[in-house]
Amino acid sequence: MLEEEMARHTHAKRTAKRPSSRDIAADKKDGKRRMSGAERSAYFARREAAKVLRMVLQGDANRRAVASIKSLIYRPSVRNKKGTFALVCQTLKHLHAIKDILDASSILNSKWKRQEELIYVVVYDILFGQAVSLVGDVEKFLSCHKDILQSTLKQLLLQRKVTSVRQLVALYEVPDISVPRYVRVNTLKLDVDSALLALSKKYTVKKDELLPDLLVLPSGTDLHDHPLVKNGRIFLQGKASSMVAPALAPEPGWEVLDACAAPGNKTVHLAALMRRKGRVIACELNKARIKRLKETITLSGASNIEVLNEDFLNINPKAPSYSKVRAILLDPSCSGSGTASSRLDHLLPSKAAGQDFDMERLNKLAIFQRKALQHAFSFPAVERIVYSTCSINQIENEDVIMCVLPMAESYGFQLVTPFPQWQRRGLPVFEGSEQLLRTDPAVDGEGFFIALFARNGANSARMNKKDTKAACNNCTRTKNFSRRKHMLPCIHTNMFYRWIYHQLNQRR
Missing domain, CATH: 3.40.50.150 (Vaccinia Virus protein VP39)
Structure with a gap:
């Protein structure tokens, strides 16, 4: 299962929470509807996801990304990392369908198109997520057009000759590669053995055979909220x-x-x-x-x-x-x-x-x-x-x-x-x-x-002497200077190479 698929379940669980009776009673007493904790979390997660999505799509369009999707989501300024990660990944997975649905439905005017990334996120929540309560101007606008969006989705399924949303998304998916979770111990703050001991209390972890400051955990291990990651004692960094x-x-x-x-x-x-x-x-x-x-x-x-x-x-x-x-x-x-x-x-x-x-x-x-x-x-x-x-x-x-x-x-x-x-x-x-x-x-x-x-x-x-000997053996190979081939003796001095370079330049 893809890592973002796992995050989707977290998002679904989060958005499925309903306001408590205490929140509703307080709202009635105040004469207005106040957001519950779950609603507030979902509201800000959508907007954080929209900001990340904007940078991702702009970087992709210009072929010059500011950072990877994961790096943008897991930077310190993003508070609800799990919810934002789920929304960004799932919105991107469904983006082709979302764009086709919005184009076919013709419900957006120039005002709403200026918030297109947030529009994409909310449409995902309405059509493919499990959002129960949608709070916010964009959410209310799209909720009013929910029937049009759903009917357009049905037409899209017929056009693509598929019977489910899963089959529709599968048209764009690539096979997932299951690899271990690598973490690099930041030896400026923590020694490797201490990190190994701390992580082994909850996870299966071992030292990498090649790199002394690298630890290996099972594939799919989620450490983004782990205290050692948050305080910079370990970094989520691949082996390569x-x-x-x-x-x-x-x-x-x-x-x-x-x-x-x-x-x-x-x-x-x-x-x-x-x-x-x-x-x-x-x-x-x-x-x-x-x-x-x-x-x-x-x-x-x-x-x-x-x-x-x-x-x-x-x-x-x-x-x-x-x-x-x-x-x-x-x-x-x-x-x-x-x-x-x-x-x-x-x-x-x-x-x-x-x-x-x-x-x-x-x-x-x-x-x-x-x-x-x-x-x-x-x-x-x-x-x-x-x-x-x-x-x-x-x-x-x-x-x-x-x-x-x-x-x-x-x-x-x-x-x-x-x-x-x-x-x-x-x-x-x-x-x-x-x-x-x-x-x-x-x-x-x-x-x-x-x-x-x-x-x-x-x-x-x-x-060391062994490396130098190996280097000397390689120096007898033909070296190409100025499109001419010269056999150079094994002389490891900067002055010699500069002299050769000067001589060849004079011959030009």
Whole structure:
């Protein structure tokens, strides 16, 4: 069962409550109808859901979401998270039918169309939910047209040749993937063993075999209202997402740049790995996402993060304030195809069955991703760079790495294997792609891609002898510079690579 289906039952139970006799008596005494607690909760839940729905639909229409559906619902400003989650998910599931019904019924004028998201939510409640009492102007207006809405729904069922609403909704559904519930322990506030002990009092929980700060719970475990989540001691974060910061492996005392930081889960993970020592620069261009980023940082208790409202591509790598940056985490905008299920993206209108694949958008994303990664190589003191996406598309992953490899090598960077014990590696489209890391959405629940670059020479002294030997064996492969192939000896010095780059530029 989908997570939103479980939430629907919560919403149905909540909206089915009737006003108590005490409330009704008080209303009669005052000479007016006052909302009961259940009615007030439902009233505000619909409006909170409408606000979230507006951001979701606008982001989907512009192909630039502020955040995922879950992130928008579970932010601190949303009070009734369960009720809002149920309303948003169920409204999106029924949105195609709701729009067709409203268009066919012709009951909306320009006044009501300005509140279209709230209209969608209330229509869901009237036709498909179990709302008993509808309080509010929009609710009263639509209640007056309930018969028209219901008759239009019957006509829609006949047109689509189905006999029930369930069959109608099933036309747009995609199969659900059952994956465990992962939680990352925020070691800035709580140690892993204490978190394990606290959660084991109510849930079946164990430590992850790969990541020491990750705990695994059964699929469908709802922890959104758990005190450890609310106070930032644990974060609801998937395993693949939790692998990105450890792949970069920043050391305490380093300066680290998170190039596209919001919503901030990986940013605060970096701060935890650095044990509050050093500096994390969280760069984010979108002002709306900056707010979410700051909320995440505050919740985590991290004190060594500096938020920068700036375009990463506009940062001058030679500026004194970035002269000591030793690691860059680049998790740029991507298609999100690898997390479509966990993000509930299959509920979005753009993911409707039969919609054409947006290749033009993928090409634009890939261009930006290449530019951002190339820009990361130009920071003079950087030793390690992680490039990651939550995409399964080769054009955003292996193709980006293959395109930037000549520049990476000219700056003295080479690919290094993150998590060597992980079995799923990059697609075999170029020599060395086995050093890339992939996760499979069908097996791991999310489709992530991780590439790790390390600079050769003195700046890579933290590589142990075994890693250095492995790197030397890889250096004998052919390297493509200026469309010519040169066999380069295994010389791990920045000066050597800069000299080679200068010589090749002169030959042009």
